[in-house]
Amino acid sequence: MPSKPTPITMDAVYAAPGYLFRRMQQIAVALFVEECRAFDLTPVQYAALVAIHTHPGIDATRLSAVIAFDRSTLGSVIERLETKKLIDRKPSPEDKRVKLLYLTRAGAAILRDIMPSVEKAQVRMLQPLKPADRKVLLALLTQLVDLNNESSRVPLRAEDALEHMGRTG
Amino acid sequence: MPSKPTPITMDAVYAAPGYLFRRMQQIAVALFVEECRAFDLTPVQYAALVAIHTHPGIDATRLSAVIAFDRSTLGSVIERLETKKLIDRKPSPEDKRVKLLYLTRAGAAILRDIMPSVEKAQVRMLQPLKPADRKVLLALLTQLVDLNNESSRVPLRAEDALEHMGRTG
DNA sequence: ATTTGATTGACAGTATACTGACAATATGAC
């Protein structure tokens, strides 16, 4: 027999995981921006800086794999970081297509200084839950993101994305 | 004594709730778009259609409160829905500033037809988890979004947002 | 060596998001 049609109600929207993830993401960004206002860095820019810090001399394509951000989007992010003089872009001697990314002194400094604020924002996101529940949510969310990795447009390719990079960096 | 500085590693980024929420939101959108490709509707457009369906004659400001979307953003969303002839915008007889929103026949039809695909996408998002874990995650996420409501730029104001609407709609 | 195919960074186009501002309009105080 045919299954009954889903009722069209706002409650169905409010209870949909997709809606909840969207809301939570917006809340997360709002808290991050609020805590880090003094540094004028967005969550994306912050993640890019961390990745360049831990992988000096990475190129844009590999950076996009390491933080799972869209390659096209990353272009403008990198441009903004360069304008703010937080990173340097140097042409690769081995591959004329590639531009290698490095933190400037200012970039390394802002990254060091922003950490406590970033921490505060991350704590605030889960603060309303009981400590035990925070752990459960975080564990399940980590699992879910990992298991859904291939469903995203830009799957995360953490360290293995760097296998083919030069050994000099 | 001073607390030790947070180490700057990618693992810290990968484990940060804000990063996980961003990833999961991107995955959720990708799955929604994939399942609903035939209807050419985004998650945001879908939510707006549902809200207009359940609140015919709502105006843009109240719509933004009911689905917790930014008022500025909603302007272009409404415009796109109008271009697709899924909604009508009629001036309010009571308030010359206000434009009231209604589903067209095509809008009501697409909403009815898209429901199974939306359902499928929502199921797929949590599919990788064990059934019991899905419930736990959804419950905690619902709680967290609710408790963080005031931290978002556009807090959700569900039904009470409609208290001051005309009784005619 | 030349051709084929893949990769890199860039760009154009669309769609959320948020900030801050604005004119038109409505509401309340007086």
Next chain:
DNA sequence: GTCATATTGTCAGTATACTGTCAATCAAAT
């Protein structure tokens, strides 16, 4: 009735996201 204030929709500006395309370049096959 008038003035101060608030609200509505709109717009400009910035920042992700994703799609698709492109020239330059590289790598691999022959």
